[in-house]
Amino acid sequence: FWYDEMKCSCVCYRAVLFIDRLCSFRSSLPAEEILSTPYRTLSWLGISSLHSHKPSFSARLGLDQDLNAQAPDWNKELQAARDLPQRSLEERLQRDRALLQVNSAFVWAVAQAAEKVIDGFVDSVSGSHEDPAFLCGGVFLSMPAHRDHWLGGERSHRAAQRHELRCVQAYSDLDGDLQNLHTIPTALADYRGVRLSAQGLAPGIQGAEQAEVPNGLLYGYSAGPLENPSRRKLLELVAQSAKALSLQRHAVLGLTGHQLPLFTSVDAQGILGADGRYYLLDVYRTMPADANFHVEDGEEGAETEGSFPRRYPHVLCRLRPELVKAFIQHKHAQFSQRVKAHMEENGGVEECMKSADSRNIDAVRKACKDVGSISDIIFEMRFNPNVYSPGVQFPSSDSDAVELQKRLLKEAASFIINDRIPEFMNDCIHGTDIPMDGASLRQALHQKGINLRYLGHLILSISQSDLKDQLRHITWLRSVETSNLSAAASHFLCCLLVPHFSSASNGEESKKRSRRRGRGGGGAADSTAWTALSVNELWSLICQDAQETYRFKEGLGSNVDHLVEQYGLQKISLLREMCLKTGIQLRLREYILDNRNKAPISPEDVLNILPVVKHITTTTTDATRMFKVAQNSLQKGLLEQAYEQLKEATYLFGRVCDDLHPEACHCLSQLAKVAYVQGHPAEARSVQLRVVVISERVLGFDHPNTIQQYVLLAVYLLAGGETALAQRCLYRAKVLLLTVHGADHPYTAVIDASLGLVLQGEQALQYLQSSLKLNSSFRGDTDLTTALMHHLLAQRLCVAGDYRGGMNHEKEAHSIFQSKCGEDHPQTKCSSDFLRNITQQAVRVERSIRQGGAELCDAPPEGLVPSQDTTLEQLALVNGILKTSYSTRMMEFKEKLKERKAAEEAEKAKLENSESTNENKASELQTNNGEVTEETTANAEQTQEATDANAESQSSETDSSEKPDHSKMNGQIESHLHNGDCATKNKSEEEEQQSNITNGVSTESQSKSSNIMTSVNEAQSESAVVSGKECVVKEDSGDSEKQVETE
DSSP: OOHHHHTTSOTTOOHHHHHHHHTTTSSSOOHHHHSOOSSOOOOSEEOOOSSOOSOTTTTTTTOOTTSOSOOOOHHHHHHHHHTSOOSSHHHHHHHHHHHHHHHHHHHHHHHHHHHHHHTTOSOOSSOOSSSOEEEETTEEEEOOOOOOGGGTTHHHHHHHHHHHHHHHHHHHTOOGGGGGEEOOOEEEEEETTEEEEEEEOOOOBSSOOBTTBGGGOSEETTOOSOOOHHHHHHHHHHHHHHHHTTBOOEEEEOTTSOEEEESSOTTOEEEEBTTSOEEEEOOTTOSOBOGGGOOOTTOGGGOOTTOSSOOOSSSOOBOOHHHHHHHHHHHHHHHHHHHHHHHHHTTOHHHHTSTTOHHHHHHHHHHHHHHTOSOSSSOOOOBOTTTTOTTOOOOGGGHHHHHHHHHHHHHHHHHIIIIIHHHHHHHHHTTSOOOOSHHHHHHHHHHTTOOGGGHHHHHHHHHTSTTGGGGGGGOOOTTSOGGGHHHHHHHHHHHHHOTTOOSHHHHHHHHHHHHHTTSOSSOOTGGGGGGGOOHHHHHHHHHHHHHHHHOOSSOOOSSHHHHHHHHOOOHHHHHHHHHHHHTEEEESSOOOOOOSSSOSOOGGGEEEEOOEEEEOOOOOHHHHHHHHHHHHHHHHTOHHHHHHHHHHHHHHHHHHHTTOSHHHHHHHHHHHHHHHHTTOHHHHHHHHHHHHHHHHHHTOTTOHHHHHHHHHHHHHHHHTTOHHHHHHHHHHHHHHHHHHTOSOSHHHHHHHHHHHHHSOHHHHHHHHHHHHHHHHHHTOTTOHHHHHHHHHHHHHHHHTTOHHHHHHHHHHHHHHHHHHHOTTSHHHHHHHHHHHHHHHHHHHHHHHHHTTSOOOOSSOOGGGSOOHHHHHHHHHHHTTGGGGTTTHHHHHHHHHHHHHHHHHHHHHHHHHHHHHHHHHHHHHOGGGHHHHHHHHHHHHHHHHHHHHHHHHHHHHHHHHHOOHHHHHHHHHHHHHTGGGOGGGSOHHHHHHHTTTSSOSSOHHHHHHHHHHHHHHHHHHHOSSEETTEEOOOOSSHHHHHHHHHHO
C-alpha cells in the first residue's frame, strides 16, 4: 500500500540533494554542508561527492595529496597539541580543537599510506618478507606478524591490534596530571583483506644504553633494578594511571626468579623519550582477562553446549572497559547491601551509625571481605591484568591475592552471562536499544560491555527464550592485482549472494579485460586464484569461522538462501553490510538479487575499494561535560535549565569540531526535542534540519541515526504546517530502513504510526494497522504501546465512519488499560468514557439506518475528529519526544514537597522543644502554672500559623512555576500537580486542564483521549506510573511522603 508513494524515491537517492530541496528557500547551503568533516565517511554506494573529506588543516601539518611534499612527525604534532595550556575555558577549547585536527589528519594519512603500501608502491624498510614494515607519509605501518602458535597465530595478532588501540584510547582519556603519561598515535587500517597497524614514529630513547637497563627502559618486565629520579617519576605516573583504570599493583617472577612489582601487564614498557616525555608502549593486555574463555587444568571435561568456560581460537580474550566499570558499580551495590545487612544483624543501622561504635567498622570490614575488595576498610575494586596470562608466574606469597583475583574475574565473567546479556535482551524488547544493522548491534553490545565473541551465546539465549519472536530483529583480497580488483570484488559478492553462481564466464571476461589493458592473458598464478573461489567453498569457510568464533552449532547452511529463509535476512542488507566492512563502493543503480544463477554485480559496478580505518577519538572535554549535565537535568525534568545547558553545550561543540561530530549531533537533536516540548516548533525545525545534515555527513546517509532524525524532522515540519515535506521525510526514512534491515523491525512500527497520523483516508488506516501488527508482534498484545495503537486506529476509523471497527479497537485498548492499570485508574476510566462516546455514535448511526435512512450528517461528529494539536501530540508520543517532559512537574513538586516537609518537621521539633521546656518550668513553678499554659498555647498557635503560611507559600510557588506552554505537553500529570495537591482538584477542574491537548471532542471525551496517550509515556518514563498504579499525592502529609518515596 505504500509502494505507489515511494516508487519514485530511489533507495540510493543523494541525501545532500534531498536536503538542498528542504533548504530551497535559503540563498546558500548551511555551514554544515560546506565545512569538511574530520574523518572520512564511508559510503557503500559510489557517487560523485560535492564535498571533500580531506581536512582543511592538513596543509598546516604538511600533509599533501601524494604524501611526498613533506612527511610530518605525527607524534611530535600530537604531543605538542596535548601540551597546550588548559588554565581557562578558551585554552581548553583551543587544545581540544588542535587535538581533533591532528588526529583527523593522522587518520587521513593512514588511509592514504595503507593504499600505497598494499597496492605495492612502497618498499619495505625492514628487509624481511615474514615481518615487513613500511614508512609512508610519516606513518609507520606493519604487516601481520604470525605470533607464536600457542597464542593463537594470526587471530591473536589481530586481537592484539584491537586491544592496543582500545587501551591507547583508555590512557589517552585520562585527565589531570596523568596527561603527562603519553602514548604513540595509533590506528588500524583494513584494506583489501589485510589489516595494517599504523603508528607515529616513536621518539628516541633519552640517554645512552646501559647494561643494567636493557634498551634504556625505565619500566617493564625487563627494565632492571635501576633507580633514578626519572624512573621514580614514571612509576608515580604509572601508579596513578593504574588507580584510574582499576588495575592492581602486583608482583611477578622475573627470568631469574626475582620479584618484579608491576602496575600493568608484563608486556607494557615505559620509556623516557628524547623529547623529555614519558611514554607507555605495548599496552594491549592492560584490561583484565575474560575467565569465560580460559580453560584451566582439570576443566577440560566441563565444556558443554552453552556452558562456560570454553576455549577460543586465541588466548587474548580481555574484558571491555565498559564491562569493568559496570561490574565495579554492581559490586559497590552489593557492598552497600552487605554493610546494611551486617548493621541490621548487630542492632540496627541507626544504632551502629552512632559515633565511637565499632559495630559499623566491623560491618564495613565484613562487607569488604564478602565482595572481594582489596582493602578491608574501604570499598576498592582493582584487577590484576596478568592473571590468566600464559607464561606469567606469581610469587608463592601472593597466592591468596591471586586466588582472590581469579574469583573476581570469574564473577565478572558470570556478570556478563547472568546480568549484561539478559539486560541487553530486555532493552531490545522494550525499545531502549533497537539495532538496525551490524554497526548499531555492535555498538549496543559494546555499550553493555559485551564482546562480539558472545554473539553465539546471545543467539542461543534468544532461541531458548520465551520472547524469541520479539528479539528476532537482532539476529544478524590481498593477492589480487590492482587491475583485477573490481572483478575479484564482484566475483566475491556474487559467490556470497547468488546460490548457484558459476565463476567460469566471469573469469574469462576478466582475462579478456586484462589482455585489452595490455597485462597479458595469464598473469601470475596467484593473481587469478580468486577465480577458483566457488559458492560452496566460500560458505564452507564462513561456517567454519562462525563455528570457531561464535559456536554456531546449527550452521549457516550451504548458501545465502538458508539465511534468507531461516532468519529473514535481506540480500540487499547483507550486500550493504559486506561493502561497509570491506570498504567496497558500488555504482549507484538498482540491483536485482533474486536471480539464482546470473551475476547481479559486474566488475564495472565496483567503483572503488577504500581503507576502513579504526582510530582513537579525541575528547571534547567541556562540551561533553556540559552535555551530560543537561542530560541529568532532563532526567530530573528541569526543562528550562536543560534547554540553556544544551545551548551552551552546542556552542562548545561548535568551537571544537564545527558540530561535525556524532556527539554534537546527539546534543543538537536533544536541543530540538526540548525546544519543541517548550512550544517552539520553528526553532525545533531549524535545529533538526542541521541535525539531519550533520548525521548524513558524519555517520552516513543510511545510518540508523540518520533514519531516526528524518522521522523527528517530519514531526517538526508538520507542526510548522509543511505537511508535504513531512510526508517526504517519513517516506525517505521508510525506504532507508527497508534497505538497511527490512520491514520486520520495531522501528518500522514507529514510522508506520507516524505516516498513519500524517496521511488521511485509507492510506492512514493501512499504516496504522501495520504499526499495530508490528507492535503486537514485538511488544506483545498487552503492552501499553499496543494499547495506544488501538486507540489511534479507533480514532481514524471513527473519522472514516467505521464506528463498529473503532469500537472494537477501543475495547482492546480499554482491556489493556484495565489489566495493566486497574479498574479505578484514570486511564481506564477515560478509555471507558471514550468507548461510551463511540458506542453512542454507533447506536445513532444504526438507528438512522433502521429508520429508513433518516437524515444523518455524512461527516463524523465534531467531537470524534482529532484536531491538529492532538495529532501533533500523538506524533510526539509515538516518537518519544514527550518522554523527557512528563517528569517535569513531578520532580519540581517533589523538591518543593521535601522542602515543605522539612520545614514542617523543623517547626514541629521546635514546638516539641518549646513544650518540653515549658512543662519543666511548669513543674518547677507551680504557682505560675496558668501563665505558663497560656504562653505554651500562644507559642503553639504562632507555630501553626507559621506552618500554614509556609505551606501557602510553597503552594503559590508551585502554582507560579506552572506555565501555559507546558499544559499541552503534560496532560493528566499537570492536572494532578496543580497547586501541589492532586487530591484537592475535582473531576471538572481536571477535565478543564486537559481540554487543550485532546482530540477536539467534548470535555469528557477530550480528557479521556489525552489520558490514553499519556499512559503510554508514563510507562516509558516511569515518572507518573509505578508498578501499574499512579503516584497520586494525598492530602495527608505522611501519605504524601510515602507516595513520593515509592515513585
